[in-house]
Amino acid sequence: MTTKRLFAILFIYSCTAIAWFILGGALDLRTSASNATGAVAGGWGPPMTQQHPAAYFQSPGTRDGRKAIRPSSSEVRVALDYLPKRKGLLWYRTYLAQFEGDYVFKNPAPIPQTIYVQFSLPSADASYNEFSFLLNGKPTTANVNGREPVVEAVQLEAGGEARLKISYKTQGLDRWGYSFGEDSRVQNFSLAMKTNFREINFPAGTASAGDPRVRDGDGWKLLWSYPDEIGARAIGMDMPKVLNPGPTASRITFFAPVSLLFFFSVLILICLLQKVDLHPMNFFFLGAGCFAFQLLFAYLVDLIPIEAAFVIASCVSLALVSGYLLLARGVRFARLAALAQFAYMVLFSYSFFFDGLSGLTITIGAIITLGILMVATARVNWAEKFARPPAKTPPLPV
Numbered sequence: 001m002t003t004k005r006l007f008a009i010l011f012i013y014s015c016t017a018i019a020w021f022i023l024g025g026a027l028d029l030r031t032s033a034s035n036a037t038g039a040v041a042g043g044w045g046p047p048m049t050q051q052h053p054a055a056y057f058q059s060p061g062t063r064d065g066r067k068a069i070r071p072s073s074s075e076v077r078v079a080l081d082y083l084p085k086r087k088g089l090l091w092y093r094t095y096l097a098q099f100e101g102d103y104v105f106k107n108p109a110p111i112p113q114t115i116y117v118q119f120s121l122p123s124a125d126a127s128y129n130e131f132s133f134l135l136n137g138k139p140t141t142a143n144v145n146g147r148e149p150v151v152e153a154v155q156l157e158a159g160g161e162a163r164l165k166i167s168y169k170t171q172g173l174d175r176w177g178y179s180f181g182e183d184s185r186v187q188n189f190s191l192a193m194k195t196n197f198r199e200i201n202f203p204a205g206t207a208s209a210g211d212p213r214v215r216d217g218d219g220w221k222l223l224w225s226y227p228d229e230i231g232a233r234a235i236g237m238d239m240p241k242v243l244n245p246g247p248t249a250s251r252i253t254f255f256a257p258v259s260l261l262f263f264f265s266v267l268i269l270i271c272l273l274q275k276v277d278l279h280p281m282n283f284f285f286l287g288a289g290c291f292a293f294q295l296l297f298a299y300l301v302d303l304i305p306i307e308a309a310f311v312i313a314s315c316v317s318l319a320l321v322s323g324y325l326l327l328a329r330g331v332r333f334a335r336l337a338a339l340a341q342f343a344y345m346v347l348f349s350y351s352f353f354f355d356g357l358s359g360l361t362i363t364i365g366a367i368i369t370l371g372i373l374m375v376a377t378a379r380v381n382w383a384e385k386f387a388r389p390p391a392k393t394p395p396l397p398v
Contacts, residue, residue, distance in 0.1 A: 005279075005280055006268075008280035008283075009264065009268070009280050009283045012280060012283050012284050012287055013257075013260060013261065013264060013283075013287065015287075016257070016260060016287040016288075016290070016291055017256075017257035017260070019291055020253055020254070020256045020257055020291065020294060021254065021257075023253050023294060023295060023298060024250050024253035024254040026298075027089075027246060027249055027250040027253060027298055028246075028250050030088075030089060030246065031088075031089045031090065031244075031246030031247060031250065033088075034087060034088025034089045034090055034246065035088075035090060036087045036088065036090070036092075037092070037173075039087075040085065040087065040092045040094065040173060041125070041173050042125065044085070044092075044094050044171055044172075044173060045094075045123070045125070045126040045127065045170060045171040045172040045173060046123050046125050046126060046172060046173055047172055047173055047174045047175050047176075047177075048097060048122040048123060048126065048170065048172035048175075048176045048177065049122055049123075049176075049177040049178070049179050049234075049236075050099060050121075050122045050176075050177070050178050050179070051120045051122070051179055051181055052071070052074075052178070052179065052180045052181060052183060052186075053071065053101075053103055053117065053118065053119040053120075053164060053166070054068060054069070054070070054117075054118055054181075054183070055068070055069040055070075055071075055105045055115050055116060055117045055118065055162075056068050056069060056115075056116055056118075057069065057107070057109065057113040057114060057115050057116065058113075058114070067108075067109075069105055069106070069107075069108065069115065070183055070185065070186070070187070071103040071104060071105055071164075071187075071188075071189075072104050072105065072106045072161075072187065072188060073103070073104045073187070073188035073189070074101065074102070074103050074104075074186075074188065074189040074190070075101070075102040075103075075190055076099075076100070076101045076102075076178065076189075076190065076191040076192070077099075077100045077101070077191075077192045077193075077194075078097060078098065078099050078100070078176070078178075078191065078192075078193050078194070079097070079098040079193075079194045079195075080095050080096070080097055080176055080193065080194070080195045080196070080197075080237060080239075081095060081096040081097075081098075081196045082094075082095050082195070082196055082197045082239055082240060083095060083096060084239075084242050088246070088302075089244070089245050089246025089247075089249075089301065089302065090244050090245075090246055090247075091242040091243070091244050091245075092173060093173065093174050093238075093239035093240070093241075093242060094171065094172070094173055094239075095171065095172060095173075095176065095239055096169070096170075096171050097169070097170050097171065097172060097176055098167075098168075098169050099166070099167065099168055099169075099170070100165075100166070100167045101164075101165070101166040101167070102163070102164070102165055103163070103164040103165075103166075104161055104162070104163055104164075105117060105161065105162045105164065106156075106159065106160070106161050106162075107156035107157065107158060107159060107160045107161075107162075109158060110158050111158055112155065112156065112157050112158060112160075113155075113156055114153050114154070114155055114156075115153065115154050115155075115156050115162055116151055116152070116153050117135055117151070117152050117153075117154065117162060117164055118149040118150065118151040118152075119133065119149060119150045119164070119166055120149040120150075121144075121146045121150075121168075122170070122172075123146065123172075124145070124146040124147040125146075126146065126170050126171070126172065127170065127171070128146065128168045128169065128170050129168065129169040129170070130167065130168060130169050131144060131167070131168040132165065132166065132167045132168065133150055133152070133164075133165075133166060134164070134165040134166075135152045135154055135162060135163070135164050136154055136162055136163055137163075140152050174238065174239055175203055175236055175237065175238045175239060176236065176237050177203065177206065177234055177235065177236035177237075178191060178234060178235040178236070179234045180232050180234065183232075184230060184231055184232075185228075185229070185230050185231075185232070186226045186228075186229045186232040187226070187227070187228050187229075188226075188227065188228075189224075189225070189226040189229070189232070190223065190224065190225045190226070191223070191224040191235055192221065192222070192223050193209070193220075193221070193222040193223075193224075193237065194216060194219065194220070194221050194222075195216075195219035195220050195222070195237070196217075196218055196219040197218065197219055197239070197240045198218060198219065198220070198240075199240035199241070200213075200220060200222075200237075201237070201238040201240070201241075202236060202237065202238070203236040203237075203238050205233065205234065206233055206234045206235055206236040207224060207232075207233040207234070207235055209222035209223060209224055210223055210224060210225055241355060243306060243353060245301035245302075245306045245309075246301070248301075248306060248352055248353065249294075249297055249298050249301050249306075251352050252294060252297070252349045252352050253294045253298065255348075255349075255352070255362070256290070256291075256293075256294050256345075256349070258348075258362060259290075259344045259345045259348045259349065260287065260290055260344075260345070262340075262344040262348075262365060262366070262369050263290065263340055263341055263344045263345060264283065264286075264287075265369060265373065266340040266344070266369065266372070266373075267283075267286070267337060267340065269372070269373055269376055269377065270333065270336055270337070270340075272377070273376060273377075274333070276329055276333055278328075278329070282328060285324055286321055286324065286325075286337075289317055289320035289321040289324060290317060290321065290341070290345055292313075292316060292317050292320055293313050293314060293316070293317035293345060293346075293349070294313070294349075296312070296313040296316055296317075297309055297310060297313035297314075300312060300313060306353075307353075310349070310350065310353075314345075314346045314349070317341070317345065317346075318338060318341060318342065318346070321337065321338070321341050322334050322335075322337065322338040322341070325337045325338075343365075344365065344369075347361075348361055348362075348365055
């Protein structure tokens with residue numbers, strides 16, 4: 001292995017890395033072109049946040065002529081069914097929601113009052129099935145359009161109660177939430193949530209569910225309880241994260257040069273220790289065989305599940321590289337190279353299937369590779385390895 005050959009291998013590596021960056025850019029463009037978040041939100045439903053209901057009665061002594069009334073007790077039940085949808089290279093975290101709420105409002109005045117109870121639906125851009133609004137058992141006569149609050153009036157004696165029962169079914173995207181708005185105090189409130197998924201992720205700024213958290217088949221039964229809470233935080237649930245084919249393939253492609261660097265380093269070490277003469281053209285074909293992994297994977301994810309695409313692409317790349325080395329340098333060298341490729345190309349790329357593990361995998365791979373190189377080359381005479389071969393003397397004339 002001469003210095004000129006090392007520079008030639010470095011040039012081949014750089015060209016392969018550039019090809020990977022071009023492929024990653026093309027993947028980003030295809031992913032952006034297939035982004036249909038607006039279309040999915042318009043056709044299925046946007047992120048949902050249900051507002052806490054409110055009530056008021058006319059009071060001339062207040063600023064706006066109204067005296068606000070908060071519910072004296074609230075029992076809310078919601079069931080979330082996660083049903084992700086795929087369009088192009090992206091998955092969308094869609095869900096079905098079934099909402100039920102029982103609320104009690106009391107007349108705080110010492111005289112009879114006309115209480116106006118209002119309830120707002122989560123979004124004007126969503127559809128609602130089986131909507132029911134019952135105030136003291138009577139259905140609403142208001143025009144329900146989703147854009148304006150549903151308001152009904154009820155006559156209450158001093159200290160009298162009005163019971164509001166709400167139920168509907170809807171569908172949304174990414175997250176579901178329950179907000180108390182500007183109401184700084186919540187009393188006798190409970191929200192029971194049932195999910196059909198195991199991953200629990202409370203959005204930022206929301207309260208976590210209390211204990212106990214009960215497993216229910218493939219999901220959970222969660223409970224939020226506010227007996228008397230001042231400054232009550234909102235409640236919410238993010239839908240489970242989903243492995244998106246486009247962004248995952250793009251990240252794997254952009255980080256592939258790191259894997260190839262480790263792979264080539266180990267191959268050069270094996271060549272030095274076993275005195276195997278690999279020409280830069282051999283490294284060119286090896287780099288092309290590794291590049292075939294991400295190239296095939298990038299276009300298979302459009303057609304088949306991402307896990308199956310990864311298995312097929314990795315097997316094809318392993319067969320190309322190992323088969324080439326088997327023909328070029330024999331079984332033993334091909335076996336060592338296949339092990340190195342599987343560790344640095346396949347397992348490293350597979351780490352991108354797990355959120356947050358890629359950086360740790362790079363660090364561990366770099367440390368292990370450094371350790372192997374240091375131990376294996378501790379007694380290598382580098383001056384001898386990189387020395388120029390002696391010039392051949394011409395034969396003496398007969």
